[in-house]
Amino acid sequence: MKRLLAVSTLFYCLGIILLSLTRVSFWLILVLGVAALAAACLNFRNNRIFTFLVFFFALILGALNLKNSYMRHKCHLSNFVPYNDGTVYSLSGFVDSQPVIEGKSTAFVFRAQEVRSGNWRWPCCGKVLVKADFPQDLDYAEPLVLKGALHRPFRSSSAGCSYRDFLSNQGIYLLMRIKNSLQIIPYSKSGSGALPPGCQIQPTGIKRLIVFSLWLRDEIERVIRRYLPDLPAGILSAMVLGQRRSIPRLVNNNMVKAGTVHILVVSGFNVGIVAFIVNLLLKIMRIRRKARIFLTIICLLIYCLTTGASNPVIRATVMGIVFLSAHIFKREADIYNCLASAAIFILGLNPRQLFDVGFQLSFASVLAIVCLYPKAKTFLRLDNCKSRPLRYIYEGCLVSFCAWIGTAGIVAYNFRIIAPITVLANILVVPLATLITLCGFSLVLCGPFCTLLGKAIGTTSAMLITLLLNVNAAVIKIPGAYFYF
Secondary structure, three states: OOHHHHHHHHHHHHHHHHHHHOOOOOOHHHHHHHHHHHHHHHOOOOOOHHHHHHHHHHHHHHHHHHHHOOOOOEEEEHHHOOOOOOOOEEEEEOOOOOOOOEOOOOEEEEHHHHHHHHEEEEEOOOOEEEEOOOOOOOOOOOOEEEEEEEEEEOOEEEOOOOHHHHHHHOOEEEEEOOOOOOHEEEEHHHHOOOOOOOOOOOOHHHHHHHHHHHHHHHHHHHHHHHHHHHHHHHHHHHHOOOOOOOOOHHHHHHHHHOHHHHOOOOHHHHHHHHHHHHHHHHHHHHOHHHHHHHHHHHHHHHHHHHHHOOOHHHHHHHHHHHHHHHHHHHOOOHHHHHHHHHHHHHHHHHHHHHHHHHHHHHHHHHHHHHHHHOOOOOOOOHHHHHHHHHHHHHHHHHHHHHHHEEEEEEEHHHHEEEEHHHHHHHHHHHHHHHHHHHHHHHHHHOOOOOOHHHHHHHHHHHHHHHHHHHHHHOHHHOOOOOOOO
């Protein structure tokens, strides 16, 4: 079967969905999985039975992975903390995310290794979302001791999405509020002696790569803010790096109404630009083809980490790696199998991502374009159009329409909004966003070395961003452009 992986992925997702709607014992699912795998091995030569058993095993595997994701280790921190009891705990561990400083507050994820309360002291595991009421300069993987009360997120919801469920999908079950800088103690000054197991002062392996990626992101943001005013710099940082914290709420809301908010998310287009630039530079340096592919894959992984490894970036990165690997093994890559590889990679790490809106929109838009666009193009006979500019316009409209068809239901269900103007808005905005993204990468490459060229690219980027915002604002003023329900 040519697309065995793609169909198996659909059954894997179906298994996740079915388990989320039912309550089944973990051991029963495990027994069914082992039985399906054994039966598949015994019927290897019977194609029909083997294929059926593979699909059934994929379904069981999805359900098993989701069930396993709900099970917490016995030493998980949430098992030691009663519900909002107000007890002050002392947590030893390290910073597990890039701290975000917004105004007079700081937020970061903390991975606990040891918990203390009163006279008892236990090793533990688990992540805590920490919010400090003051700016605090911290680094990724920095070991700390935090002192404060722990509480569980409330089940407050917005647009039908529970904040507690949103955090639990990321493996976060507890919050800590810190009001005084004395509650954050560097581990070297805490007088606690040796670090708990697994809490290292210097990151190793993948952590070193993450530290480098975060440093690179800060440097790129610094270059962007050097040449652009605050608002255009914030939008360009979102389009190049996926950093949306500096985007005003009004701008974000206007783009949601027009259905163009996706341009503020790093996607496959950005990954394609990075792959093209790296491959071109290596080709100029006369690097051999296989070496170029390996180096390009490494650069894509670094860019994925630099942009925060969101679902659209992971999807595009995995698909890019599969396509590049196909060239090494001299095989033709199939777009459906590449998309399935990306989905399996993300859901294998965290099956609850299937219920994440970002995951759904990312895959639904690409799948709709891949499935609907070729058939619609053939049906409308766009290849018969002799005018190349008109054909490009028609094709752009068709791509935008297919993406809108694929995502309209998800957007309507989660955000309670329908925007018929989306197709027209994307026809006008996407070309501008493409130019802005290209200018952003040009600024990153040239800005640090040539101030004059950096100023020219920065001015051009600011003008294009201003034009994009004005076009987006004008489009949503059209009667019937959008409506809430």
